[in-house]
Amino acid sequence: MKITVINGTEKKGVTYHLKEVFLDQFRNDAEFTDFFLPRDCPNFCTGCTTCFLKDEHLCKDAEYIQKIEKAMLDADLLVFTSPAYVFHTTGAMKTMLDHFGYRWMPHRPAKEMFGKRAVIITQCLGAGGKSAAKDIKDSLSWWGISRIKVCSFKLMSEVHWDKIPDKKKAAMTGKLVKTAEQMRKTDFSRPARTGMITKMKFYAVRMLQKNLGKQDPEYTDYRYWKNNGWTGSARPWKQ
Numbered sequence: 001m002k003i004t005v006i007n008g009t010e011k012k013g014v015t016y017h018l019k020e021v022f023l024d025q026f027r028n029d030a031e032f033t034d035f036f037l038p039r040d041c042p043n044f045c046t047g048c049t050t051c052f053l054k055d056e057h058l059c060k061d062a063e064y065i066q067k068i069e070k071a072m073l074d075a076d077l078l079v080f081t082s083p084a085y086v087f088h089t090t091g092a093m094k095t096m097l098d099h100f101g102y103r104w105m106p107h108r109p110a111k112e113m114f115g116k117r118a119v120i121i122t123q124c125l126g127a128g129g130k131s132a133a134k135d136i137k138d139s140l141s142w143w144g145i146s147r148i149k150v151c152s153f154k155l156m157s158e159v160h161w162d163k164i165p166d167k168k169k170a171a172m173t174g175k176l177v178k179t180a181e182q183m184r185k186t187d188f189s190r191p192a193r194t195g196m197i198t199k200m201k202f203y204a205v206r207m208l209q210k211n212l213g214k215q216d217p218e219y220t221d222y223r224y225w226k227n228n229g230w231t232g233s234a235r236p237w238k239q
């Protein structure tokens with residue numbers, strides 16, 4: 001199986017070590033592609049809207065974005081990690097997610113995403129880990145992913161991995177190992193089932209796209225939906 005990991009920080013701190021514990025459970029039978037942010041997506045979206053209105057390949061940062069996109073579409077499992085920074089995901093992760101605005105369902109979601117599984121690992125000193133995970137989950141769910149597992153931790157005292165008390169470390173790593181073990185029972189050769197909420201979002205956007213298409217049949221997003229057959233009877237979770 002293939003696992004693509006998007007690390008929301010380059011630091012080899014607590015987030016990194018927790019993620020390694022999770023990935024260790026897959027070492028024997030998985031191929032990994034790792035991206036570290038901001039290194040692998042260093043530039044902000046400037047809001048030029050070229051990706052939305054014309055073509056994502058014309059983005060000034062397409063060389064970074066398309067590499068990440070390819071690895072995500074090829075993967076059986078996506079892993080996203082982030083510490084909480086001021087109650088949210090890191091700026092580096094947000095920067096990368098902004099670049100994938102064109103993949104949100106109201107625009108041009110990739111059909112492959114509807115069958116993907118994802119894990120989000122966040123941690124923080126006291127509070128903000130859950131909202132950091134939500135920042136990431138919002139994008140993933142609007143990309144079309146239904147199966148998203150969140151593992152979020154509060155350290156409550158020491159923030160240096162080597163100094164975290166053994167009992168605390170064991171509680172966190174135990175949860176990650178358990179999550180990985182459950183996940184290893186999954187048949188990754190089959191796409192994940194698309195959930196009801198994702199389908200409802202799809203149908204709401206489908207109605208929107210059909211209306212937009214009546215006003216302008218050349219509109220980029222409408223043409224994408226039409227070419228995929230989604231304004232007709234085709235569905236991304238059945239392809």
Ligand SMILES: Cc1cc2nc3c(=O)[nH]c(=O)nc-3n(C[C@H](O)[C@H](O)[C@H](O)COP(=O)(O)O)c2cc1C
Binds near residue numbers: 086087123125126
């Ligand atoms: C800029 C910045 C903002 C932070 N904001 C929060 C926060 O809102 N809530 C919190 O509990 N911890 C916060 N922290 C602490 C980190 O989440 C915590 O130290 C975490 O363990 C760092 O993970 P790392 O070792 O992977 O870098 C912040 C740290 C930094 C550098």
